[in-house]
Amino acid sequence: MSADAWSLLFKALWETLYMVAFSGSICFLLGIPLGVLLYVTREGRILENRAANMVLGGIVNAGRSIPFIILMVAIIPLTRLLTGTSIGTTAAIVPLTVAAIPFVARIAEGALIEVPSGLVEAAQSMGASPLQIITRVLLPEARPGLINGMTITLVTLVSYSAMAGAIGGGGLGDLGIRYGYQRFDGVIMLATVVVLIALVQLLQMIGDRLQQHYDRSH
Template structure:
């Protein structure tokens, strides 16, 4: 590979990290509270509201059912309104985030479901408010599961970011398509695949280490 090819690979790697990192962060910020809402509004929970739960569940399920490549195209007007363009790395963050939020919400809901009901009842017996139950019982107890879910989300977003390259989203996917596929450069294509594999392995390893740490300190 030439020096220019290495420079392209480095820039594309940075674009992928940028897209994945920022969309992952935003999906955690919005997805985890949404998952908490899905949990606490279920019938029989301490803030039960079947109507709200049904509406939220329907929205989450509808968003999750749309293939990512279709979602990217469908929300182009929204992307253009939010970031001023529908092409490029920053523009790709919008569909990546929207695709990941319902995914994170269901993972968060599942992690919180594993919290023993006795802990919640004990907190209620001691007069804890709903906010205190959420922040001092549910989220701390579900932390290992949440970390595992975040890791899965980031790995998934790496794959989605590669798909974003198909419509000019930048990153390693764009590099592989434009240089590896369209220009028949097998070396660039191989390098792109290897870098994606290494990136996923690093994310997974970091997530596993964090989960192990919190499991031990739990």
């Protein structure tokens, strides 16, 4: 590849990392607490509330049911309100985050369900408050599952960010479409695919190592 092509590739990679890092951070900060709420309000859990659980579950399921490409278009007014534009890498963070929050919430709920109920009962018998149970029992015990879920989410965000390139979101997807597909540049297209695969492999490897570390520490 030419020097210009390498420059475009590195710029696109940086844009993808920027989108994934910011959207991933925001969706973890919002999605994990939402997953905790889904778990603790389930029947038989420490803050059982069927009405709240049904409402939260319905919202999460609705968010997960909308295909990402449709979601990007549907929330363009929100994207413009928050970022001042509907195109570019910063604008793409909004739909990426909105799409990932329900996904993270269900993964977090699933990880918490795997925590043995005996640990929660033991904490309750010692007089622990619901907040103490959540912060000192549930989240630490669910950490390997949460890390696995975060890894899956980041990998999914990489693929979503590539789709965001279809409507001017920037990043590797935009590079592949504009230079690889529209200009019939097979080298750029191949390089884009290789970089995307390498990025996913790297994220998965880091996630697996972290999960194994916390599995062994249990």
